[in-house]
Structures are given as C-alpha cells and as structure tokens.
Amino acid sequence: xxxxxxxxxxxxxxxxxxxxxxxxxxxxxxxxxxxxxxxxxxxxxxxxxxxxxxxxxxxxxxxxxxxxxxxxxxxxxxxxxxxxxxxxxxxxxxxxxxxxxxxxxxxxxxxxxxxxxxxxxxxxxxxxxxxxxxxxxxxxxxxxxxxxxxxxxxxxxxxxxxxxxxxxxxxxxxxxxxxxxxxxxxxxxxxxxxxxxxxxxxxxxxxxxxxxxxxxxxxxxxxxxxxxxx
Amino acid sequence: xxxxxxxxxxxxxxxxxxxxxxxxxxxxxxxxxxxxxxxxxxxxxxxxxxxxxxxxxxxxxxxxxxxxxxxxxxxxxxxxxxxxxxxxxxxxxxxxxxxxxxxxxxxxxxxxxxxxxxxxxxxxxxxxxxxxxxxxxxxxxxxxxxxxxxxxxxxxxxxxxxxxxxxxxxxxxxxxxxxxxxxxxxxxxxxxxxxxxxxxxxxxxxxxxxxxxxxxxxxxxxxxxxxxxxxxxxxxxxxxxxxxxxxxxxxxxxxxxxxxxxxxxxxxxxxxxxxxxxxxxxxxxxxxxxxxxxxxxxxxxxxxxxxxxxxxxxxxxxxxxxxxxxxxxxxxxxxxxxxxxxxxxxxxxxxxxxxxxxxxxxxxxxxxxxxxxxxxxxxxxxxxxxxxxxxxxxxxxxxxxxxxxxxxxxxxxx
Numbered sequence: 001x002x003x004x005x006x007x008x009x010x011x012x013x014x015x016x017x018x019x020x021x022x023x024x025x026x027x028x029x030x031x032x033x034x035x036x037x038x039x040x041x042x043x044x045x046x047x048x049x050x051x052x053x054x055x056x057x058x059x060x061x062x063x064x065x066x067x068x069x070x071x072x073x074x075x076x077x078x079x080x081x082x083x084x085x086x087x088x089x090x091x092x093x094x095x096x097x098x099x100x101x102x103x104x105x106x107x108x109x110x111x112x113x114x115x116x117x118x119x120x121x122x123x124x125x126x127x128x129x130x131x132x133x134x135x136x137x138x139x140x141x142x143x144x145x146x147x148x149x150x151x152x153x154x155x156x157x158x159x160x161x162x163x164x165x166x167x168x169x170x171x172x173x174x175x176x177x178x179x180x181x182x183x184x185x186x187x188x189x190x191x192x193x194x195x196x197x198x199x200x201x202x203x204x205x206x207x208x209x210x211x212x213x214x215x216x217x218x219x220x221x222x223x224x225x226x227x228x229x230x
Numbered sequence: 231x232x233x234x235x236x237x238x239x240x241x242x243x244x245x246x247x248x249x250x251x252x253x254x255x256x257x258x259x260x261x262x263x264x265x266x267x268x269x270x271x272x273x274x275x276x277x278x279x280x281x282x283x284x285x286x287x288x289x290x291x292x293x294x295x296x297x298x299x300x301x302x303x304x305x306x307x308x309x310x311x312x313x314x315x316x317x318x319x320x321x322x323x324x325x326x327x328x329x330x331x332x333x334x335x336x337x338x339x340x341x342x343x344x345x346x347x348x349x350x351x352x353x354x355x356x357x358x359x360x361x362x363x364x365x366x367x368x369x370x371x372x373x374x375x376x377x378x379x380x381x382x383x384x385x386x387x388x389x390x391x392x393x394x395x396x397x398x399x400x401x402x403x404x405x406x407x408x409x410x411x412x413x414x415x416x417x418x419x420x421x422x423x424x425x426x427x428x429x430x431x432x433x434x435x436x437x438x439x440x441x442x443x444x445x446x447x448x449x450x451x452x453x454x455x456x457x458x459x460x461x462x463x464x465x466x467x468x469x470x471x472x473x474x475x476x477x478x479x480x481x482x483x484x485x486x487x488x489x490x491x492x493x494x495x496x497x498x499x500x501x502x503x504x505x506x507x508x509x510x511x512x513x514x515x516x517x518x519x520x521x522x523x524x525x526x527x528x529x530x531x532x533x534x535x536x537x538x539x540x541x542x543x544x545x546x547x548x549x550x551x552x553x554x555x556x557x558x559x560x561x562x563x564x565x566x567x568x569x570x571x572x573x574x575x576x577x578x579x580x581x582x583x584x585x586x587x588x589x590x591x592x593x594x595x596x597x598x599x600x601x602x603x604x605x606x607x608x609x610x611x612x613x614x615x616x617x618x619x620x621x622x623x624x625x626x627x628x629x630x631x632x633x634x635x636x637x638x639x640x641x642x643x644x
C-alpha cells in the first residue's frame with residue numbers, strides 16, 4: 001500500500017433536474033468531483049444548495065439526469081434499482097442525522113440488518129455485528145432497544161450498522177445535528193478513527209464546526225461546487 | 231430467495247413486523263379467524279344436513295318405489311297427487327303377481343283419526359296396510375309383533391302402535407300397551423305390538439302412526455268405494471336387487487294396461503323412486519350449503535379486506551422503516567416479500583385458528599344443539615388454501631406499494 005491511493009468516487013458533469021412543473025428545476029448543474037480512498041471529506045452548503053442531492057447521488061439513492069458516476073471503478077449511472085441496492089449494501093455505509101434505527105429491534109438486530117440483505121450466513125452475522133458494536137464501545141448495550149439508549153449511543157449503533165459490512169465509503173448526513181456538542185465531538189472522533197483505519201469518510205453538513213474535522217471541505221452553492229480545499 | 235435459510239430469514243423479518251404491533255395484528259387475524267371458523271362450521275352444518283337427508287332416504291328401505299294415484303302432470307298442468315282415486319288393491323295384487331322384477335308389495339291406505347285409550351286420546355295417522363310393510367319399510371316392532379297374513383285373512387281387530395302414539399296413550403299411566411283395547415273411530419282394536427323408534431323421515435313422523443291390517447281397515451274404517459273397488463292411497467314396492475329400472479318399467483306398463491291408458495301423458499299414477507327422493511333432498515341441502523357457504527364467504531372477504539386495510543396502514547406507518555431498509559441494501563423483491571409474507575402469516579394464523587375454532591364450533595353444535603354436523607377434511611384443506619390465497623391476494627397490493635417507494639422520499643418521511 002505504498003502507491004498513490006486509488007480513486008473511489010468519480011463524478012463528471014453530474015446534472016440532476018426535477019420536473020416538478022413545466023420548467024425543470026436544477027438541483028445540480030454539472031458537478032465534477034474525485035474522492036480518493038481514505039479521504040475525509042466534508043460537503044458543505046446551505047439548505048437548497050444541492051448538497052443533499054449530491055449526497056443522494058454519491059450514496060446511490062438517486063440517479064443523475066446526465067453525467068457519469070464511477071464508483072469503485074464501476075459506472076453506476078446505468079444500473080437498475082436492485083443493482084443500486086446491492087451496491088449500497090456492499091460499498092456504502094449510511095449515518096443519518098436522526099440515527100434511523102428500527103425501533104422494534106435491539107441494537108444487535110439493527111446492526112445485523114445490512115448483513116441479512118448481504119446474505120451473510122446467520123452465524124457470521126452475529127459475530128460481525130457484535131464485533132462492530134464492541135469496537136464502538138457498546139458491548140453492554142447490544143440487547144437494548146434504541147429508545148433505551150442515549151442519542152450518542154444510538155448514533156454509535158447507527159455507525160456500527162454502517163461499517164458492519166466493511167464498506168469502502170461512510171456517508172454521514174448531518175451526523176451531529178441531533179446531538180449535544182460533547183457527544184458531537186465524540187462522534188466526530190469516531191469518524192477520525194475510521195478514516196485512520198482506511199475508510200473513505202464523507203460528511204454532509206451545514207455546520208462549520210463539524211466540517212472542521214475533515215481534511216477536505218467541498219462547498220456547494222446553487223448546484224455547483226463553489227470551493228474545494230483540495 | 232432460493233435457499234431455505236433465505237425463506238426462514240424472510241419469515242423472521244415478517245414475524246417481527248407482526249409482533250411490532252401486537253394488538254393490531256391480533257385484531258386483523260381475528261377477522262380471518264371468524265371468517266374461516268364460520269366457513270368450517272357452516273360447511274359442517276351443510277354437510278351434516280346432507281348426510282342426514284341421505285340417511286333418512288336410506289332408512290326408507292332399499293330399492294323402494296312409491297306408486298301413487300293421480301298424474302304428476304297433465305298437459306303441463308300439475309293435477310296434484312291423489313287428485314284421482316285411481317289406484318286399487320287389485321292393482322297392488324297385479325303388480326305383486328305379474329312383475330318379475332318386483333320383490334315385494336305393500337298397498338296402504340292411510341287417513342287421520344282420533345285414537346283413544348282410557349282418558350287419553352291422540353290424533354294420529356292410521357295406516358291400513360299389509361304384513362309385507364315391515365320388510366319393505368325396514369321398520370320393525372320393538373315389542374310384540376306386526377300383524378300376520380292370518381290377521382289379514384280374518385280382518386282381525388288388531389293394531390300396532392308407533393312409538394309416539396304408544397307414549398301419548400299409555401305414557402301418562404305407565405301401563406303396558408300390549409293386549410289393551412284401543413278405540414279408533416268407535417271401533418276397538420287390540421294392541422299386538424309397538425314399533426321401534428324411527429324418527430322423522432321426509433317430513434313425516436314415522437312414530438306417530440297406528441298400523442292395522444288393510445282388510446280390517448276396509449271392513450271398519452274406510453268402507454268400500456262402489457266405483458273404484460278397494461281404493462289405496464299408495465303402493466309401496468320393493469324391487470329386486472339392481473332391478474329398479476326394470477321394476478319401474480314393468481309397473482308402468484302394467485298399470486297403463488290395467489287403466490287403459492294409451493298416451494303416457496295421461497298416466498293416472500306416479501312412480502317415485504328412492505333416487506328421485508334422494509335427488510330432491512340433495513338439491514335442497516345443496517342450496518342450503520351454498521347459502522351457508524356464501525354467508526361464510528362474505529365474512530371471509532371482509533376479513534381479507536381487513537388484512538389489506540391494515541397492511542396499507544402498516545406500509546404508510548412504516549415508510550421510514552422501508553426507506554432505512556432500502557438505504558442499507560434491501561431489494562424490491564425483499565421488501566415485497568417482507569410485506570406479502572406478513573399478510574400471509576396473519577391470514578394463515580387466522581386460518582389455522584379459525585379451522586380449530588370452526589371444528590370446535592361444529593362439534594359444540596352437534597353436542598349441545600343436537601344439530602348434525604360433519605366437518606370434512608376437504609373443507610379443512612379448502613379453508614387453509616383460501617386463507618393462504620387471501621393473504622397473497624390482499625397482501626400483494628400493499629406490498630407492491632411498499633416495495634416501490636423511493637428510498638429518498640421514504641427516508642425523509644416521519
């Protein structure tokens with residue numbers, strides 16, 4: 001691993017429009033961007049800037065209207081919904097502002113869920129999920145339901161769920177938005193650790209404090225990249 | 231979605247969905263339970279009624295043919311049975327003597343009379359018939375004996391009481407009816423036997439009858455008709471084994487000859503066989519079963535709509551969950567399967583509980599209400615399949631709705 005880190009994400013001339021009325025609304029007007037393996041990137045922008053659309057496209061939840069997106073060497077702009085689901089499952093780990101855990105399930109079951117869809121055998125599933133939870137300091141909270149956990153603990157369960165399937169990319173949408181500042185700092189520390197372990201971390205936020213943890217900040221405005229600290 | 235493990239996985243996911251709202255799932259299941267239970271019970275009642283009707287027809291005797299006076303139809307106008315007094319004792323004798331396919335014949339003349347013993351009296355049907363009646367009807371005395379050919383020849387003043395009549399006349403005092411003199415229309419008859427219990431067949435209470443020799447009947451109660459001779463109300467014929475059709479043919483021809491009938495449309499007698507009666511009984515119980523089944527089917531349909539309703543509510547409520555599952559890699563088919571299996575699990579659970587409840591309900595009806603019920607394995611299998619089909623049918627639309635959700639929109643919902 002002495003070589004130049006490979007490019008994981010390559011966006012070229014990505015345009016995304018919404019046809020809500022007769023006039024198409026431009027969310028992205030031609031975004032080109034490269035993110036390399038192991039980078040720690042913050043995507044910043046105000047509400048309506050297009051950063052959420054950019055995140056959805058990077059996260060394979062949405063498809064661009066035009067332009068190409070190469071993820072992990074594969075062109076994914078032409079993939080079907082089911083293929084995108086499989087790519088999300090294997091390559092991307094999501095962390096959300098509202099944690100988005102399933103409330104009827106325990107922490108362990110929540111973390112096991114991506115492995116269920118990845119068709120990992122049952123025995124391995126439990127081992128992997130327990131390992132991920134332990135790494136995040138939740139070994140004593142595995143059988144708790146989300147509503148029995150604090151906000152910071154819930155976000156750590158969500159991170160465990162995001163990384164349990166060893167994805168290339170961790171995509172976090174306002175991960176500290178629902179947390180107090182101490183807990184927020186703790187969570188950001190976790191992202192740092194994951195980045196040091198070699199994971200590509202992308203954080204979408206409007207908060208400069210959160211973005212300051214990242215090595216590279218990309219500012220989005222009016223559907224275009226306004227500034228890239230690379 | 232091929233291996234067994236995958237299926238058990240999907241089952242586990244769906245089961246979790248059901249458990250996440252226990253009360254609602256239980257109430258939804260209850261709709262199916264009631265539907266399936268009523269199908270099972272009502273089909274059981276219908277089947278029981280059918281078997282009972284068949285049993286009654288069987289109990290009338292084997293290879294039985296009824297010959298009755300009067301035309302069934304005359305130029306497509308029904309004249310009604312018994313509208314003509316055309317059948318005589320001589321006809322019965324002729325059938326007995328000339329029809330080779332006929333095993334046995336019993337002419338009968340019955341009419342309603344008052345019977346009296348001591349203080350007790352009862353209104354009943356007096357049947358004047360021949361000794362062969364018992365074998366043809368498959369109906370025997372429990373006490374004493376039926377009248378004999380000697381009684382016929384001598385026109386003895388003897389009678390055999392049906393069970394109900396015996397109870398009505400002798401039940402209050404507890405006396406033994408044997409050898410007692412019973413008064414019928416001012417004439418005394420000695421009781422020589424009491425018939426066994428037979429119950430109601432073809433809407434006629436077989437136990438509420440008094441039997442006397444036909445000759446005695448002519449001598450005492452009926453009197454002879456100068457024009458028609460010894461008129462009879464009906465002739466019971468037992469055909470030889472497997473010769474029903476020949477017997478019918480022979481009787482029809484014989485009677486046409488004796489009554490000088492050239493045109494079959496002007497027959498002054500009617501033949502009815504056990505098969506005819508069975509057919510009537512079956513068509514009645516068939517309609518009965520159909521009505522019961524339709525009623526149960528409607529409740530099942532309502533139960534199915536209940537499942538669809540709850541699944542739709544569930545999909546709307548769990549939009550966020552669907553978004554999360556999709557974001558972390560659930561495919562269309564996996565979301566679809568989750569919700570279809572959830573619906574099927576609920577309807578199958580309801581189906582199995584409903585089958586149990588229906589079987590219990592049917593046997594409770596037999597036990598306590600004395601209704602004949604018969605739950606067939608076919609109706610159990612049918613109910614099981616129907617509940618499976620209901621889950622699939624009413625689950626697929628909500629499940630498709632769930633599986634088609636856009637993950638971005640689903641994630642954004644609250």
